[in-house]
Amino acid sequence: MLKILILGGTGFIGPHMVHEALRRGHEVSLFNRGRTDDGLFPDLQTFIGDRNNQLDALKGHKWDAVIDNSGYVPRHVADSARLLSDAASHYVFVSSISAYASFRIANNEDSPLATMPDETVEEVTGETYGPMKALCEKMAAREFGEDRLTILRPTYICGPGDRTDRYTYWPVRTMQGGRMLWPGSPSDPIQIIDVRDLANFSIDCVDQRITGTFNTVTPPGEFTMGDLVEDSIAVTAAGMTPVWVSASFLSEHDALQHIPIWSSPEGEESRAALVGGERAFAKGLNNRPTRETARDTVAWWKTLPEDRTATPRAGLSPEKEAELLALA
Numbered sequence: 197m198l199k200i201l202i203l204g205g206t207g208f209i210g211p212h213m214v215h216e217a218l219r220r221g222h223e224v225s226l227f228n229r230g231r232t233d234d235g236l237f238p239d240l241q242t243f244i245g246d247r248n249n250q251l252d253a254l255k256g257h258k259w260d261a262v263i264d265n266s267g268y269v270p271r272h273v274a275d276s277a278r279l280l281s282d283a284a285s286h287y288v289f290v291s292s293i294s295a296y297a298s299f300r301i302a303n304n305e306d307s308p309l310a311t312m313p314d315e316t317v318e319e320v321t322g323e324t325y326g327p328m329k330a331l332c333e334k335m336a337a338r339e340f341g342e343d344r345l346t347i348l349r350p351t352y353i354c355g356p357g358d359r360t361d362r363y364t365y366w367p368v369r370t371m372q373g374g375r376m377l378w379p380g381s382p383s384d385p386i387q388i389i390d391v392r393d394l395a396n397f398s399i400d401c402v403d404q405r406i407t408g409t410f411n412t413v414t415p416p417g418e419f420t421m422g423d424l425v426e427d428s429i430a431v432t433a434a435g436m437t438p439v440w441v442s443a444s445f446l447s448e449h450d451a452l453q454h455i456p457i458w459s460s461p462e463g464e465e466s467r468a469a470l471v472g473g474e475r476a477f478a479k480g481l482n483n484r485p486t487r488e489t490a491r492d493t494v495a496w497w498k499t500l501p502e503d504r505t506a507t508p509r510a511g512l513s514p515e516k517e518a519e520l521l522a523l524a
């Protein structure tokens with residue numbers, strides 16, 4: 197049994213990690229502000245504080261490992277890693293593939309990382325998120341050193357509990373049937389990581405003390421938009437007819453930004469879905485069949501209240517899709 201501290205632990209990926217760690221017999225404690233899903237884990241020790249200058253609750257305790265899944269601001273990661281450096285022997289930092297400098301190349305873990313001109317910026321935006329994650333990694337490494345640190349770089353995390361609806365949009369929209377707009381072509385690659393596979397691998401890293409940096413993705417080139425269409429139809433049994441449109445059509449009609457998960461195989465993000473995962477696969481990252489992810493995501497979606505499902509947080513609105521379908 198190991199003592200594990202999760203920084204976060206309520207959000208999206210946290211609960212999956214908690215459940216997996218408890219299933220394996222570990223003792224888990226959490227650190228958060230008590231705002232998100234307060235009361236989700238009444239039986240776990242929860243330290244209340246804030247990554248922003250309020251870490252006192254963590255002082256005077258010891259853990260075998262810390263999993264940091266709420267680190268976005270380099271200063272916050274520097275502060276927690278410094279404080280916990282003597283209190284825990286292993287730090288697992290959940291970063292992102294957004295830490296890479298460019299998606300014109302198929303990145304592996306040694307590819308150049310994103311940078312930003314002013315490293316003191318603390319506002320998380322679409323532009324700063326990636327470079328800030330890269331800096332967070334650096335801060336964790338500064339305190340824990342390479343031999344006590346694991347960095348996980350997930351691509352789009354999806355599955356039950358996803359608050360972004362980016363992957364969820366596709367099977368959920370498919371449920372309604374009819375003509376449905378799809379971007380690019382069926383052979384375009386996409387990558388995801390099922391939240392449960394990420395949780396399993398993160399607890400494997402703790403259990404087996406696997407250190408180093410790992411992209412956590414489905415194998416590059418293996419999962420395509422065509423597969424996502426097939427998964428979506430299979431798990432919803434819906435009579436949906438895909439209508440494929442090009443990136444230029446989407447761009448001309450101001451819709452590209454509403455298309456989640458997929459990126460055009462031409463242009464700035466042409467290799468975004470070809471991130472190498474061999475290092476993690478060699479250490480045991482196991483991706484479940486994508487159809488299982490689709491099935492469980494739809495089943496989870498059906499349990500949500502109507503005010504949550506009425507307007508998905510990603511994807512084309514019904515009006516915009518109808519407008520585009522009329523022109524396609």
Ligand SMILES: NC(=O)c1ccc[n+]([C@@H]2O[C@H](COP(=O)([O-])OP(=O)(O)OC[C@H]3O[C@@H](n4cnc5c(N)ncnc54)[C@H](OP(=O)(O)O)[C@@H]3O)[C@@H](O)[C@H]2O)c1
Nearest residue numbers: 204205206207208209228229230231232246247266292353
């Ligand atoms: N979603 C994706 O597709 C994706 C892809 C790649 C990487 N990632 C990474 O995966 C992680 C996301 O995990 P998530 O979505 O489950 O978590 P999240 O929503 O970012 O974090 C939620 C957890 O952190 C706690 N928290 C937030 N701000 C805090 C603060 N200032 N001080 C203390 N605790 C705080 C929350 O509890 P309280 O609100 O109660 O404090 C909650 O437990 C992030 O590191 C993200 O960068 C996500």
